[in-house]
Amino acid sequence: MRTPLAWLRRNLVVIAGLGTLAYMILPNVVVTVFSFNNPSGRFNYAWQEFSLDAWKDPCGVADMCGSLGLSLQIALWSTLVATALGTAMAFALVRYRFRARGAVNSLIFLPMAMPEIVMAASLLALFLNMGIQLGFWTILIAHIMFCLSFVVAAVKARVLSMDPRLEEAARDLYAGPVQTFLRVTLPIAAPGIAAGALLSFALSFDDFIITNFNSGNTVTFPMFVWGSAQRGTPVQINVIGTAMFVIAVLVVLAGQTVGNRRKKAQPK
Protein backbone atom coordinates (compact mmCIF):
# COMPACT_ATOMS: atom_id res chain seq x y z
CA MET A 1 0.00 0.00 0.00
CA ARG A 2 3.00 2.33 -0.16
CA THR A 3 2.30 3.32 -3.74
CA PRO A 4 1.96 7.04 -4.50
CA LEU A 5 -1.69 6.52 -5.43
CA ALA A 6 -2.50 5.13 -2.00
CA TRP A 7 -0.68 8.04 -0.39
CA LEU A 8 -2.65 10.43 -2.56
CA ARG A 9 -5.91 8.78 -1.59
CA ARG A 10 -5.15 8.92 2.09
CA ASN A 11 -4.21 12.58 1.97
CA LEU A 12 -6.90 13.69 -0.46
CA VAL A 13 -8.62 15.93 2.09
CA VAL A 14 -5.38 17.63 3.05
CA ILE A 15 -4.40 18.20 -0.57
CA ALA A 16 -7.84 19.51 -1.56
CA GLY A 17 -7.99 21.73 1.54
CA LEU A 18 -4.56 23.21 0.90
CA GLY A 19 -5.55 23.71 -2.73
CA THR A 20 -8.54 25.78 -1.62
CA LEU A 21 -6.31 27.74 0.72
CA ALA A 22 -3.93 28.45 -2.15
CA TYR A 23 -6.88 29.70 -4.21
CA MET A 24 -7.87 31.99 -1.34
CA ILE A 25 -4.38 33.34 -0.73
CA LEU A 26 -3.30 33.76 -4.37
CA PRO A 27 -4.86 37.24 -4.82
CA ASN A 28 -3.16 38.42 -1.63
CA VAL A 29 0.18 37.17 -2.97
CA VAL A 30 -0.44 38.99 -6.24
CA VAL A 31 -1.40 42.18 -4.39
CA THR A 32 1.81 41.98 -2.34
CA VAL A 33 4.08 41.25 -5.31
CA PHE A 34 2.54 44.03 -7.39
CA SER A 35 3.03 46.53 -4.59
CA PHE A 36 6.71 46.40 -5.60
CA ASN A 37 5.94 46.99 -9.25
CA ASN A 38 6.76 50.03 -11.30
CA PRO A 39 3.99 50.00 -13.88
CA SER A 40 4.48 51.67 -17.24
CA GLY A 41 0.91 52.84 -17.78
CA ARG A 42 -1.97 53.90 -15.56
CA PHE A 43 -2.96 50.33 -14.77
CA ASN A 44 -0.95 48.09 -12.48
CA TYR A 45 -1.93 44.77 -14.06
CA ALA A 46 1.30 43.63 -15.76
CA TRP A 47 4.69 43.20 -14.14
CA GLN A 48 7.30 45.74 -15.26
CA GLU A 49 10.17 46.16 -12.83
CA PHE A 50 10.95 46.03 -9.12
CA SER A 51 10.55 49.31 -7.28
CA LEU A 52 10.12 50.52 -3.71
CA ASP A 53 8.64 53.87 -4.75
CA ALA A 54 5.08 53.10 -3.64
CA TRP A 55 6.20 51.83 -0.25
CA LYS A 56 8.30 54.95 0.33
CA ASP A 57 5.36 57.22 -0.40
CA PRO A 58 2.14 55.34 0.41
CA CYS A 59 0.04 58.51 0.56
CA GLY A 60 1.46 59.90 -2.69
CA VAL A 61 -1.86 59.52 -4.49
CA ALA A 62 -4.31 62.37 -4.24
CA ASP A 63 -7.30 61.65 -1.96
CA MET A 64 -6.42 58.02 -1.25
CA CYS A 65 -5.32 58.38 2.36
CA GLY A 66 -8.18 60.77 3.02
CA SER A 67 -10.62 58.10 1.91
CA LEU A 68 -8.78 55.55 4.04
CA GLY A 69 -9.12 57.78 7.11
CA LEU A 70 -12.81 58.31 6.40
CA SER A 71 -13.39 54.55 6.11
CA LEU A 72 -11.59 53.94 9.40
CA GLN A 73 -13.65 56.64 11.08
CA ILE A 74 -16.94 55.23 9.79
CA ALA A 75 -15.92 51.68 10.70
CA LEU A 76 -15.00 52.74 14.25
CA TRP A 77 -18.24 54.62 14.87
CA SER A 78 -20.50 52.00 13.35
CA THR A 79 -18.70 49.26 15.30
CA LEU A 80 -19.17 51.17 18.55
CA VAL A 81 -22.86 51.86 18.04
CA ALA A 82 -23.74 48.49 16.49
CA THR A 83 -21.89 46.58 19.22
CA ALA A 84 -23.62 48.49 22.01
CA LEU A 85 -27.11 48.15 20.52
CA GLY A 86 -26.53 44.59 19.33
CA THR A 87 -25.19 43.31 22.64
CA ALA A 88 -28.21 44.68 24.50
CA MET A 89 -30.53 43.03 21.98
CA ALA A 90 -28.72 39.71 22.20
CA PHE A 91 -29.04 39.65 25.99
CA ALA A 92 -32.72 40.53 25.84
CA LEU A 93 -33.38 37.74 23.33
CA VAL A 94 -31.47 35.02 25.13
CA ARG A 95 -32.16 35.89 28.74
CA TYR A 96 -35.82 36.90 28.73
CA ARG A 97 -39.03 35.29 27.58
CA PHE A 98 -41.45 37.89 26.32
CA ARG A 99 -44.13 38.35 23.75
CA ALA A 100 -43.00 39.38 20.25
CA ARG A 101 -39.72 37.53 20.75
CA GLY A 102 -40.23 35.58 17.52
CA ALA A 103 -41.06 38.73 15.60
CA VAL A 104 -37.96 40.48 16.93
CA ASN A 105 -35.82 37.49 15.99
CA SER A 106 -37.05 37.55 12.41
CA LEU A 107 -36.65 41.32 12.18
CA ILE A 108 -33.00 40.88 13.12
CA PHE A 109 -32.54 37.90 10.81
CA LEU A 110 -34.06 39.61 7.76
CA PRO A 111 -31.18 42.01 6.92
CA MET A 112 -28.86 39.00 6.74
CA ALA A 113 -31.30 37.08 4.52
CA MET A 114 -31.49 39.77 1.89
CA PRO A 115 -29.15 40.66 -0.94
CA GLU A 116 -27.21 43.71 0.10
CA ILE A 117 -28.32 45.63 -2.96
CA VAL A 118 -31.96 45.45 -1.86
CA MET A 119 -31.17 47.18 1.44
CA ALA A 120 -28.88 49.62 -0.34
CA ALA A 121 -31.56 50.58 -2.82
CA SER A 122 -34.34 50.87 -0.24
CA LEU A 123 -32.25 53.11 2.00
CA LEU A 124 -31.57 55.31 -1.00
CA ALA A 125 -35.33 55.39 -1.64
CA LEU A 126 -35.85 56.60 1.95
CA PHE A 127 -33.14 59.26 1.79
CA LEU A 128 -34.31 60.51 -1.61
CA ASN A 129 -37.93 60.69 -0.54
CA MET A 130 -37.05 62.54 2.66
CA GLY A 131 -34.64 64.82 0.85
CA ILE A 132 -31.74 63.90 3.12
CA GLN A 133 -28.31 64.94 1.88
CA LEU A 134 -26.21 61.85 1.12
CA GLY A 135 -22.80 61.73 2.77
CA PHE A 136 -21.00 60.79 5.97
CA TRP A 137 -24.16 60.48 8.07
CA THR A 138 -26.14 58.40 5.61
CA ILE A 139 -23.17 56.02 5.23
CA LEU A 140 -22.87 55.73 9.00
CA ILE A 141 -26.61 55.08 9.45
CA ALA A 142 -26.54 52.37 6.78
CA HIS A 143 -23.45 50.68 8.20
CA ILE A 144 -24.84 50.57 11.74
CA MET A 145 -28.04 49.06 10.33
CA PHE A 146 -26.38 46.10 8.60
CA CYS A 147 -23.69 45.52 11.25
CA LEU A 148 -26.37 45.25 13.95
CA SER A 149 -27.67 41.83 12.90
CA PHE A 150 -24.18 40.35 12.76
CA VAL A 151 -23.35 41.62 16.25
CA VAL A 152 -26.59 40.16 17.62
CA ALA A 153 -25.83 36.80 15.98
CA ALA A 154 -22.29 36.68 17.36
CA VAL A 155 -23.20 37.75 20.91
CA LYS A 156 -26.29 35.52 20.98
CA ALA A 157 -24.21 32.46 20.16
CA ARG A 158 -21.92 33.21 23.07
CA VAL A 159 -24.63 34.10 25.60
CA LEU A 160 -26.55 30.94 24.68
CA SER A 161 -23.58 28.80 25.68
CA MET A 162 -23.10 30.64 28.98
CA ASP A 163 -23.94 28.85 32.18
CA PRO A 164 -26.55 30.99 34.02
CA ARG A 165 -25.58 29.28 37.28
CA LEU A 166 -22.39 31.33 37.34
CA GLU A 167 -24.46 34.48 37.66
CA GLU A 168 -26.72 32.86 40.24
CA ALA A 169 -23.60 31.92 42.19
CA ALA A 170 -22.42 35.52 42.06
CA ARG A 171 -25.80 36.71 43.33
CA ASP A 172 -25.74 34.12 46.08
CA LEU A 173 -22.41 35.61 47.12
CA TYR A 174 -24.20 38.95 47.57
CA ALA A 175 -23.00 40.60 44.35
CA GLY A 176 -25.38 43.34 43.23
CA PRO A 177 -26.88 43.28 39.74
CA VAL A 178 -24.30 45.79 38.46
CA GLN A 179 -21.42 43.95 40.08
CA THR A 180 -22.64 40.61 38.72
CA PHE A 181 -22.94 42.06 35.24
CA LEU A 182 -19.56 43.76 35.23
CA ARG A 183 -17.53 41.05 36.90
CA VAL A 184 -19.21 37.83 35.79
CA THR A 185 -21.54 38.27 32.83
CA LEU A 186 -19.51 40.71 30.78
CA PRO A 187 -16.15 38.88 31.02
CA ILE A 188 -17.77 35.60 29.97
CA ALA A 189 -19.64 37.24 27.09
CA ALA A 190 -16.57 39.26 26.05
CA PRO A 191 -15.29 36.88 23.33
CA GLY A 192 -18.70 36.96 21.62
CA ILE A 193 -18.88 40.75 21.89
CA ALA A 194 -15.31 41.04 20.58
CA ALA A 195 -16.12 38.73 17.68
CA GLY A 196 -19.20 40.80 16.83
CA ALA A 197 -17.23 44.04 17.06
CA LEU A 198 -14.40 42.71 14.90
CA LEU A 199 -16.87 41.41 12.34
CA SER A 200 -18.76 44.68 12.13
CA PHE A 201 -15.52 46.64 11.82
CA ALA A 202 -14.42 44.44 8.94
CA LEU A 203 -17.86 44.54 7.28
CA SER A 204 -18.17 48.30 7.58
CA PHE A 205 -14.60 49.02 6.50
CA ASP A 206 -14.93 46.83 3.44
CA ASP A 207 -18.51 47.57 2.46
CA PHE A 208 -18.98 48.66 -1.08
CA ILE A 209 -22.51 48.04 -2.33
CA ILE A 210 -24.45 49.87 0.39
CA THR A 211 -21.89 52.68 0.45
CA ASN A 212 -22.02 52.96 -3.34
CA PHE A 213 -25.74 53.73 -3.13
CA ASN A 214 -25.76 55.99 -0.10
CA SER A 215 -22.54 57.97 -0.17
CA GLY A 216 -23.38 60.78 -2.58
CA ASN A 217 -20.07 62.46 -3.35
CA THR A 218 -18.33 61.14 -0.25
CA VAL A 219 -15.50 58.76 -1.11
CA THR A 220 -14.65 55.92 1.25
CA PHE A 221 -11.67 53.67 0.59
CA PRO A 222 -13.62 50.93 -1.26
CA MET A 223 -15.24 53.68 -3.35
CA PHE A 224 -11.78 55.03 -4.14
CA VAL A 225 -10.59 51.58 -5.26
CA TRP A 226 -13.72 51.18 -7.38
CA GLY A 227 -13.12 54.53 -9.04
CA SER A 228 -9.48 53.73 -9.65
CA ALA A 229 -10.45 50.50 -11.41
CA GLN A 230 -11.86 52.71 -14.14
CA ARG A 231 -9.31 55.54 -14.07
CA GLY A 232 -6.14 53.56 -13.44
CA THR A 233 -4.96 51.83 -10.30
CA PRO A 234 -2.02 53.42 -8.47
CA VAL A 235 0.54 51.03 -6.97
CA GLN A 236 -0.19 52.54 -3.58
CA ILE A 237 -3.49 50.67 -3.49
CA ASN A 238 -1.49 47.44 -3.42
CA VAL A 239 0.68 48.83 -0.64
CA ILE A 240 -2.40 49.53 1.47
CA GLY A 241 -3.84 46.11 0.62
CA THR A 242 -0.63 44.38 1.68
CA ALA A 243 -0.37 46.39 4.89
CA MET A 244 -4.02 45.61 5.76
CA PHE A 245 -3.43 41.89 5.25
CA VAL A 246 -0.31 41.86 7.44
CA ILE A 247 -1.96 43.91 10.20
CA ALA A 248 -5.07 41.71 10.11
CA VAL A 249 -3.05 38.50 10.40
CA LEU A 250 -1.03 39.93 13.30
CA VAL A 251 -4.10 41.23 15.15
CA VAL A 252 -6.04 37.97 14.79
CA LEU A 253 -2.99 35.86 15.75
CA ALA A 254 -2.38 38.06 18.78
CA GLY A 255 -6.03 37.75 19.76
CA GLN A 256 -5.91 33.98 19.49
CA THR A 257 -2.69 33.76 21.49
CA VAL A 258 -4.23 35.82 24.28
CA GLY A 259 -7.34 33.63 24.12
CA ASN A 260 -5.28 30.45 24.34
CA ARG A 261 -3.24 31.76 27.29
CA ARG A 262 -6.47 32.58 29.13
CA LYS A 263 -7.81 29.12 28.42
CA LYS A 264 -4.63 27.52 29.72
CA ALA A 265 -4.55 29.77 32.80
CA GLN A 266 -8.02 28.65 33.76
CA PRO A 267 -8.07 25.71 36.17
CA LYS A 268 -9.33 22.38 34.86
Place this chain on the structure above:
Amino acid sequence: MTATAAPPQAPAPAGPPVHKPAVRKRLVPYWLLLPGILWLLVFFVLPMIYQASTSVQTGSLEEGFEVTWHFRTYWDAFTEYLPQFLRSLLYAGTATALCLLLGYPLAYLIAFKAGRWRNLLLVLVIAPFFTSFLIRTLAWKTILADGGPVVAGLNAVGFLDVTSWLGMTEGERVLATPLAVVCGLTYNFLPFMILPLYSSLERIDTRLHEAAGDLYARPVTVFRKVTFPLSMPGVVSGTLLTFIPASGDYVNAELLGSTDTRMIGSVIQSQYLRILDYPTAAALSFILMATVLIMVTIYIRRAGTEDLV
Protein backbone atom coordinates in the same frame (compact mmCIF):
# COMPACT_ATOMS: atom_id res chain seq x y z
CA MET B 1 -48.12 19.87 60.44
CA THR B 2 -46.57 16.79 59.05
CA ALA B 3 -44.15 16.58 56.21
CA THR B 4 -46.75 14.95 54.00
CA ALA B 5 -49.19 17.78 54.48
CA ALA B 6 -46.71 20.38 53.34
CA PRO B 7 -47.48 21.84 49.94
CA PRO B 8 -45.28 20.33 47.23
CA GLN B 9 -43.09 23.34 46.88
CA ALA B 10 -39.53 23.50 45.77
CA PRO B 11 -36.97 23.26 48.55
CA ALA B 12 -36.56 26.53 50.39
CA PRO B 13 -34.30 28.88 48.45
CA ALA B 14 -30.82 29.17 49.81
CA GLY B 15 -29.72 32.66 50.76
CA PRO B 16 -31.85 35.68 51.37
CA PRO B 17 -35.23 35.93 49.66
CA VAL B 18 -34.83 37.87 46.45
CA HIS B 19 -37.08 40.85 46.06
CA LYS B 20 -38.51 40.81 42.55
CA PRO B 21 -40.20 43.95 41.31
CA ALA B 22 -42.34 42.01 38.87
CA VAL B 23 -43.54 44.77 36.56
CA ARG B 24 -40.21 46.50 36.19
CA LYS B 25 -38.44 43.27 35.47
CA ARG B 26 -40.86 42.41 32.72
CA LEU B 27 -39.99 45.67 31.02
CA VAL B 28 -36.25 45.06 31.06
CA PRO B 29 -36.07 43.14 27.75
CA TYR B 30 -38.09 45.84 26.01
CA TRP B 31 -35.74 48.56 27.18
CA LEU B 32 -32.76 46.51 26.06
CA LEU B 33 -34.32 45.97 22.64
CA LEU B 34 -35.71 49.45 22.10
CA PRO B 35 -32.73 51.29 20.53
CA GLY B 36 -31.78 48.45 18.21
CA ILE B 37 -35.35 47.76 17.14
CA LEU B 38 -35.98 51.44 16.51
CA TRP B 39 -32.88 51.58 14.33
CA LEU B 40 -34.04 48.58 12.30
CA LEU B 41 -37.60 49.89 12.01
CA VAL B 42 -36.52 53.34 10.82
CA PHE B 43 -33.61 52.32 8.60
CA PHE B 44 -34.65 48.88 7.43
CA VAL B 45 -38.44 48.48 7.48
CA LEU B 46 -39.39 52.07 6.67
CA PRO B 47 -37.02 52.14 3.65
CA MET B 48 -38.68 48.99 2.35
CA ILE B 49 -42.05 50.74 2.56
CA TYR B 50 -40.63 53.76 0.76
CA GLN B 51 -39.21 51.53 -1.91
CA ALA B 52 -42.55 49.79 -2.31
CA SER B 53 -44.18 53.16 -2.89
CA THR B 54 -41.40 54.18 -5.29
CA SER B 55 -41.96 51.05 -7.34
CA VAL B 56 -45.57 52.00 -8.13
CA GLN B 57 -44.79 55.59 -9.03
CA THR B 58 -44.62 57.08 -12.48
CA GLY B 59 -43.09 60.29 -13.67
CA SER B 60 -39.72 61.65 -14.55
CA LEU B 61 -36.89 63.26 -12.70
CA GLU B 62 -37.75 66.70 -14.12
CA GLU B 63 -41.48 66.63 -13.41
CA GLY B 64 -41.24 64.63 -10.25
CA PHE B 65 -42.59 61.20 -9.36
CA GLU B 66 -46.08 60.42 -8.20
CA VAL B 67 -47.73 57.32 -6.80
CA THR B 68 -50.07 56.10 -9.54
CA TRP B 69 -50.25 52.41 -8.56
CA HIS B 70 -48.60 51.59 -11.83
CA PHE B 71 -48.02 47.88 -11.28
CA ARG B 72 -47.05 47.38 -14.91
CA THR B 73 -43.56 48.54 -13.99
CA TYR B 74 -43.08 45.17 -12.35
CA TRP B 75 -44.10 43.22 -15.43
CA ASP B 76 -42.13 45.44 -17.80
CA ALA B 77 -39.02 45.29 -15.66
CA PHE B 78 -39.34 41.54 -15.25
CA THR B 79 -39.72 40.78 -18.92
CA GLU B 80 -37.06 43.25 -19.99
CA TYR B 81 -34.40 42.02 -17.58
CA LEU B 82 -35.25 38.33 -17.43
CA PRO B 83 -31.88 37.29 -18.96
CA GLN B 84 -29.97 39.20 -16.29
CA PHE B 85 -32.17 37.66 -13.61
CA LEU B 86 -31.63 34.11 -14.78
CA ARG B 87 -27.94 34.78 -15.24
CA SER B 88 -27.63 36.09 -11.67
CA LEU B 89 -29.33 33.01 -10.25
CA LEU B 90 -27.21 30.73 -12.44
CA TYR B 91 -23.92 32.41 -11.54
CA ALA B 92 -24.79 32.61 -7.84
CA GLY B 93 -25.91 28.98 -7.83
CA THR B 94 -22.75 27.79 -9.57
CA ALA B 95 -20.55 29.85 -7.27
CA THR B 96 -22.37 28.43 -4.23
CA ALA B 97 -21.89 24.86 -5.43
CA LEU B 98 -18.20 25.54 -6.10
CA CYS B 99 -17.81 27.16 -2.69
CA LEU B 100 -19.27 24.07 -1.03
CA LEU B 101 -17.06 21.79 -3.11
CA LEU B 102 -13.92 23.79 -2.41
CA GLY B 103 -14.76 24.90 1.10
CA TYR B 104 -15.72 21.56 2.59
CA PRO B 105 -12.25 19.95 2.38
CA LEU B 106 -10.62 23.03 3.88
CA ALA B 107 -13.17 23.24 6.72
CA TYR B 108 -12.72 19.51 7.32
CA LEU B 109 -8.95 19.89 7.29
CA ILE B 110 -9.06 22.71 9.84
CA ALA B 111 -11.56 20.93 12.07
CA PHE B 112 -10.03 17.46 12.18
CA LYS B 113 -6.54 17.31 10.71
CA ALA B 114 -4.81 20.62 11.31
CA GLY B 115 -3.55 20.01 14.84
CA ARG B 116 -1.34 22.86 15.91
CA TRP B 117 -1.74 24.55 12.52
CA ARG B 118 -5.43 25.08 13.18
CA ASN B 119 -5.12 28.67 14.40
CA LEU B 120 -2.91 29.75 11.53
CA LEU B 121 -5.24 28.22 8.95
CA LEU B 122 -8.24 29.91 10.57
CA VAL B 123 -6.44 33.24 10.51
CA LEU B 124 -5.70 32.76 6.81
CA VAL B 125 -9.40 32.15 6.19
CA ILE B 126 -10.51 35.17 8.24
CA ALA B 127 -7.79 37.59 7.12
CA PRO B 128 -9.41 38.32 3.72
CA PHE B 129 -12.32 39.91 5.65
CA PHE B 130 -9.91 42.61 6.72
CA THR B 131 -8.25 43.21 3.37
CA SER B 132 -10.29 45.23 0.95
CA PHE B 133 -12.16 42.72 -1.21
CA LEU B 134 -12.17 45.17 -4.11
CA ILE B 135 -8.37 45.17 -4.18
CA ARG B 136 -8.34 41.38 -4.12
CA THR B 137 -10.96 41.18 -6.86
CA LEU B 138 -8.87 43.52 -8.99
CA ALA B 139 -5.93 41.16 -8.44
CA TRP B 140 -7.90 38.51 -10.35
CA LYS B 141 -7.56 40.76 -13.40
CA THR B 142 -3.81 40.21 -13.18
CA ILE B 143 -4.11 36.49 -12.44
CA LEU B 144 -6.51 35.78 -15.29
CA ALA B 145 -4.86 38.14 -17.77
CA ASP B 146 -4.85 37.07 -21.42
CA GLY B 147 -1.76 34.99 -22.16
CA GLY B 148 -0.77 34.91 -18.49
CA PRO B 149 0.57 31.74 -16.84
CA VAL B 150 -2.80 30.74 -15.33
CA VAL B 151 -4.69 30.95 -18.60
CA ALA B 152 -1.84 29.24 -20.47
CA GLY B 153 -1.82 26.45 -17.89
CA LEU B 154 -5.59 25.98 -18.03
CA ASN B 155 -5.36 25.88 -21.79
CA ALA B 156 -2.52 23.35 -21.76
CA VAL B 157 -4.48 20.83 -19.67
CA GLY B 158 -7.53 21.25 -21.87
CA PHE B 159 -9.63 22.92 -19.17
CA LEU B 160 -10.56 25.83 -21.41
CA ASP B 161 -11.80 23.44 -24.09
CA VAL B 162 -14.26 22.05 -21.58
CA THR B 163 -15.40 25.46 -20.35
CA SER B 164 -15.66 26.75 -23.92
CA TRP B 165 -17.88 23.81 -24.75
CA LEU B 166 -19.98 24.71 -21.70
CA GLY B 167 -20.17 28.27 -22.97
CA MET B 168 -18.29 29.66 -20.00
CA THR B 169 -15.22 30.86 -21.87
CA GLU B 170 -14.41 31.96 -25.39
CA GLY B 171 -11.28 30.67 -27.06
CA GLU B 172 -8.17 31.34 -25.02
CA ARG B 173 -9.64 34.12 -22.92
CA VAL B 174 -10.89 33.94 -19.38
CA LEU B 175 -11.28 37.61 -18.45
CA ALA B 176 -14.60 39.09 -19.53
CA THR B 177 -16.21 35.64 -19.67
CA PRO B 178 -18.73 33.97 -17.34
CA LEU B 179 -15.91 31.80 -15.96
CA ALA B 180 -14.07 34.87 -14.65
CA VAL B 181 -17.23 36.18 -12.95
CA VAL B 182 -18.03 32.82 -11.34
CA CYS B 183 -14.38 32.46 -10.29
CA GLY B 184 -14.51 35.90 -8.64
CA LEU B 185 -17.85 35.19 -6.94
CA THR B 186 -16.60 31.85 -5.64
CA TYR B 187 -13.46 33.47 -4.36
CA ASN B 188 -15.26 36.36 -2.69
CA PHE B 189 -17.76 34.25 -0.77
CA LEU B 190 -15.58 31.26 0.18
CA PRO B 191 -14.94 32.51 3.74
CA PHE B 192 -18.72 32.77 4.27
CA MET B 193 -18.97 29.08 3.38
CA ILE B 194 -15.91 27.85 5.26
CA LEU B 195 -16.59 29.47 8.62
CA PRO B 196 -20.10 28.03 9.23
CA LEU B 197 -18.93 24.66 7.89
CA TYR B 198 -15.97 24.73 10.23
CA SER B 199 -18.02 25.66 13.28
CA SER B 200 -20.50 22.84 12.71
CA LEU B 201 -17.75 20.30 11.94
CA GLU B 202 -15.81 21.35 15.00
CA ARG B 203 -18.78 20.53 17.22
CA ILE B 204 -18.89 16.91 16.04
CA ASP B 205 -17.71 14.46 18.68
CA THR B 206 -14.83 12.56 17.03
CA ARG B 207 -15.75 9.52 19.11
CA LEU B 208 -18.67 9.10 16.70
CA HIS B 209 -16.13 8.60 13.92
CA GLU B 210 -14.35 6.00 16.00
CA ALA B 211 -17.61 4.27 16.79
CA ALA B 212 -18.50 4.12 13.11
CA GLY B 213 -15.04 2.75 12.37
CA ASP B 214 -15.45 0.13 15.07
CA LEU B 215 -18.65 -0.92 13.35
CA TYR B 216 -16.63 -1.59 10.21
CA ALA B 217 -17.74 1.51 8.32
CA ARG B 218 -15.24 2.53 5.66
CA PRO B 219 -14.02 6.15 5.74
CA VAL B 220 -16.31 7.08 2.85
CA THR B 221 -19.28 5.58 4.66
CA VAL B 222 -18.34 7.38 7.88
CA PHE B 223 -18.34 10.62 5.97
CA ARG B 224 -21.61 9.92 4.17
CA LYS B 225 -23.53 8.60 7.16
CA VAL B 226 -22.04 10.47 10.12
CA THR B 227 -19.94 13.52 9.32
CA PHE B 228 -21.92 15.04 6.48
CA PRO B 229 -25.39 14.75 8.10
CA LEU B 230 -24.04 16.23 11.31
CA SER B 231 -22.54 19.14 9.39
CA MET B 232 -25.88 19.98 7.74
CA PRO B 233 -26.47 23.16 9.80
CA GLY B 234 -23.14 24.45 8.54
CA VAL B 235 -23.94 23.43 4.96
CA VAL B 236 -27.29 25.19 5.08
CA SER B 237 -26.08 28.44 6.63
CA GLY B 238 -22.95 28.39 4.45
CA THR B 239 -24.91 28.01 1.22
CA LEU B 240 -27.33 30.75 2.30
CA LEU B 241 -24.52 33.12 3.27
CA THR B 242 -22.98 32.50 -0.15
CA PHE B 243 -26.01 32.41 -2.43
CA ILE B 244 -27.91 35.41 -1.06
CA PRO B 245 -25.15 38.01 -1.37
CA ALA B 246 -23.85 36.46 -4.61
CA SER B 247 -27.25 36.82 -6.29
CA GLY B 248 -27.26 40.59 -5.77
CA ASP B 249 -23.59 41.21 -6.40
CA TYR B 250 -22.44 43.41 -9.26
CA VAL B 251 -18.82 44.00 -8.32
CA ASN B 252 -17.47 40.78 -9.84
CA ALA B 253 -19.61 41.09 -12.96
CA GLU B 254 -18.44 44.67 -13.51
CA LEU B 255 -14.74 44.16 -12.73
CA LEU B 256 -14.14 40.72 -14.24
CA GLY B 257 -16.95 40.36 -16.78
CA SER B 258 -18.23 42.12 -19.86
CA THR B 259 -21.59 43.48 -20.97
CA ASP B 260 -22.57 39.90 -21.78
CA THR B 261 -22.14 38.84 -18.16
CA ARG B 262 -24.14 41.61 -16.50
CA MET B 263 -26.02 40.51 -13.44
CA ILE B 264 -29.24 41.95 -12.03
CA GLY B 265 -27.24 43.90 -9.46
CA SER B 266 -25.55 45.87 -12.24
CA VAL B 267 -28.93 46.67 -13.72
CA ILE B 268 -30.39 47.89 -10.41
CA GLN B 269 -27.27 49.92 -9.72
CA SER B 270 -27.29 51.67 -13.08
CA GLN B 271 -31.07 52.25 -12.98
CA TYR B 272 -30.75 53.87 -9.57
CA LEU B 273 -27.48 55.76 -9.87
CA ARG B 274 -27.03 56.50 -13.57
CA ILE B 275 -30.32 56.31 -15.48
CA LEU B 276 -32.29 57.55 -12.44
CA ASP B 277 -35.35 55.47 -13.35
CA TYR B 278 -36.33 54.94 -9.72
CA PRO B 279 -39.60 53.03 -10.22
CA THR B 280 -38.01 50.38 -12.43
CA ALA B 281 -35.03 50.07 -10.10
CA ALA B 282 -37.30 49.67 -7.06
CA ALA B 283 -39.45 47.09 -8.84
CA LEU B 284 -36.37 45.14 -9.89
CA SER B 285 -34.95 45.05 -6.40
CA PHE B 286 -38.31 43.87 -5.03
CA ILE B 287 -38.46 41.11 -7.62
CA LEU B 288 -34.92 40.08 -6.64
CA MET B 289 -35.82 40.12 -2.96
CA ALA B 290 -38.98 38.07 -3.49
CA THR B 291 -37.16 35.53 -5.65
CA VAL B 292 -34.38 35.09 -3.11
CA LEU B 293 -36.76 34.88 -0.14
CA ILE B 294 -38.93 32.28 -1.86
CA MET B 295 -35.94 30.18 -2.88
CA VAL B 296 -34.42 30.43 0.60
CA THR B 297 -37.68 29.45 2.29
CA ILE B 298 -38.10 26.40 0.07
CA TYR B 299 -34.49 25.45 0.59
CA ILE B 300 -34.67 25.74 4.38
CA ARG B 301 -37.88 23.66 4.45
CA ARG B 302 -36.22 21.01 2.32
CA ALA B 303 -33.01 21.00 4.30
CA GLY B 304 -35.14 20.60 7.40
CA THR B 305 -33.30 22.98 9.68
CA GLU B 306 -35.85 25.61 10.51
CA ASP B 307 -34.24 26.23 13.88
CA LEU B 308 -31.58 28.22 12.05
CA VAL B 309 -33.91 31.18 11.70
